[in-house]
Amino acid sequence: MNVPKLLEAATLLVPEEIATEKDITVRDVWEYLREDEWDTPLGLLEELGDIEPLPVSFWEILATAAEQMRLDRSAAWCHWCSYETRNGIIRADLTLRPASEAQRQTSFDGAGVLRPMWNIGNRTPSGEPGLNIARLWAEFIPFLEPGGRSSVRLAPLDPMKWQHLRPGHVITMHADRSVAGTAVILEIHRPQTPRGQ
Template sequence: MDVPELLRTAASELPDWLPRADLDDYLAHDEWELALDVLLDRGDDYPATTAFFRTLEEAAHRMRLGRSAAWCAWRRREVLHGVIRAELRLVPGVRRVPIPGAGRVRALWDIGLVSPAGAPDRAVALIWVEFAPELPPGGAGPVRLAPLTATRWQHLRPGDRITMYEHRAVAGTATVTEAVFPAPGRR
């Protein structure tokens, strides 16, 4: 399948009531990247499936859009495991390099779980920095979290505060702004 065909296939998975005029216009003028962006926006407007994001990921790979392909893979994971968004504030002086935006940092989090021995039972999650290529040391901004074991995070609600660790040091604190988990059986 070529890129326009992949994009049309993804579009066919969305309901007819979503506007498509701009998408058709972009495809007619070989504006594939704009068409991909429109489809990603539509995937946020409507509960898209893993197949939708897998198809867009393949199109992004063929267009050599690495960050877009990574975003499609991230969104596919969110369909399966849920969306956790937070406002993260990094502790100044702890981290010397920025957190890259595309889900490459895997941090430990204190999310309120306690081990049988009574100690904090930390959980692992990848970090996706929203609306920026990275989060600078000591900086703050909106992030999305992809837990290694999503079921351990399902108690979180907007307003909950969680703590990020790197090694043994507190590296940041975050306030959950959204926590939505899929209903059983949705894919």
């Protein structure tokens, strides 16, 4: 399917009454599509998708469109939102240890590439701290540097093991058994059923 058809299909999954803070609606997206613009409608649809839960298919369609447009970060974000629609949202305030105190000496891509281990309070059968894997998306910045701080979103490999967490809980990020950073849970939203499903 070509990009305009994908974007049109995505617009059909957005309720007409949803509007961004700047009063952008799906009607505005249609105007850009009539003008044969693709980047702007994609960005606007991503914004509209943040307002209320939309179906996984909405995010998958947008991811495919972004991939066809070779917008890698946008495609990664849409795949991320598809995951969050199915599994819920975990946001945290992460502070990394400085390079002088940590194994990591360089910055890393904040677009969901890194899959660190986390001590979230679980234990192994022998009573040792259990480390659980979750991908990390740094909000509002493309890269996170040693000693840096950012709000992040976490995508656990096994979401069931993370259900005990609540806002205010402190968890630690690990590259190995040593602590690479500390995060305070800001928000947890369980999966919500989008309208019409």
